Amino acid sequence: MEIDSNYLMLSLLFGAVGMALFMFGKKAGKIPHLVAGVALMTCPYFITNIIAMVSVCVIVALAPFFMPET
Numbered sequence: 001m002e003i004d005s006n007y008l009m010l011s012l013l014f015g016a017v018g019m020a021l022f023m024f025g026k027k028a029g030k031i032p033h034l035v036a037g038v039a040l041m042t043c044p045y046f047i048t049n050i051i052a053m054v055s056v057c058v059i060v061a062l063a064p065f066f067m068p069e070t
Contacts, residue, residue: 011044014041015040017040018038018040019041021033021036021037021040025064032064032067036061044057
């Protein structure tokens with residue numbers, strides 16, 4: 001398997017966004033942000049197609065901000 005540089009950069013970007021969401025969710029006590037952060041950090045390990053990874057990660061990253069507050 002050959003590693004694509006675009007895939008590597010995108011997985012690094014989404015991993016960093018996931019870490020930021022995880023830290024924010026942990027500090028603020030917001031479970032949806034915490035779960036989205038973990039999902040963004042682990043998503044590039046399981047999805048190898050760039051287009052699929054970008055679409056899934058963008059949806060996961062934006063989902064906590066559109067969820068109603070409990």
